[in-house]
Amino acid sequence: MEIKLFGITKDIVGRDMLPVPANIQVHTVTELKEWLYQQYPGLEKLSALAVAVNQTYAEDGTALDSTKEVALIPPVSGG
């Protein structure tokens, strides 16, 4: 599974693409978030963050498997 990172999440993680190691089993968006928060505590502080699974807005309970493509999309305010 690969996670595309946008906006501030790119700064927090330090790259724009994050592969999830094959031995990490996450079955839902919630479980993925918990794994991410352990690796990058800065992400947990974001009170607004959208998650896309296969380019579709995902809820916390959305199911995941290794074939899915995930993206973290925080709000941006600049103009």
Place this chain on the structure above:
Amino acid sequence: MQTENRYIRQIQLPNFGREGQVKLRLAKVLVVGAGGLGVPVLQYLAGMGIGTLGIVDGDTVAVSNLHRQVIYDMEDVGTLKVAACRKKLSRQNPEIILQTYPFFLTTENALEVMSDYDVIVDATDNFAARYLINDACIILGKPFVYGALQYFEGQVSVFNYQGGPTYRCLFPTPPDAGQIPDCNQAGVLGIVPGIIGSYQALETVKIVAGLGKVLSGELLILDLLGHHNYRMKLKTNPENQLITRLADDYDSPICETIASISPEELLTWYETRQDFLLIDVRESHEFAQGHLENAQSIPLSKLERIPMVDLRKQPVVIMCQMGSRSEKAIQLIQNKLPDATLLNLTGGINQWYQEIGEAYIQ
């Protein structure tokens, strides 16, 4: 005759024609913000012949604006942006009506200012204004064209278009203050808002002229450094379309007011048989592994869909594994039930295990 020549190059377009031009002339578009995003929106919409253009901005031109807000020049520095825009746009196209509003949009003026227009363009630079525009557009039943950026990345979408998703369907509540840098903090390369604003002008014209497929129901993310553009499909959450009045204040995020209860205090509540409701927002498999006595399981992922029963009768304690998801749950519930007493169990069930142990665990 003059009009004919002015718009001849777009009238000759097969999918646009005379009919498209008439639609533009009859349209009323309000552009909120005459800065990095608003300037290209205004220049193109004026040029293309939108019949009535409203411009809202209480700001004056600063020298540090000129590298990206390319309608302004040195002589405009210190003058109201709306006045400088009126001067230049009326020279660019004297055939359109310009309405200027030399103030910022607020809860008090938003509905009145916006009510005259068909389409609203969100060309602002802060979250408070974006949520205000979203909520006002829902109340008034108007679509709005959203654009925002950070560094070399831009977001574009059309919200509240023909029953489609709203900004709150993407980001239900604003981020906490200071979490997301704005242009003043982050810096911005002059051309970037020019490109995002041009997308907004394009979507506005598509809505007005009924041209192509409007960017509703999805968020387009433009990565202008690598050109790896990304599109995310959005879902309409009907709850977000129920807004009937504006918030009193869009500047102070709700999250600052989240109250909490420590495991020790909650233990006292159990022991003294205090009347309270306990909602555990973890997923059901987590709940099954161990939860507090009398806790009701409503996973955060389902919370948005569940009708809010009367949570106002007694204090409500919201809990999760570590205390973060429950904070989000409280924000969601507070939006719908502002007068409910909601308390976040500090540190979630993890802290309960650490400080209290197995007591009241089932």
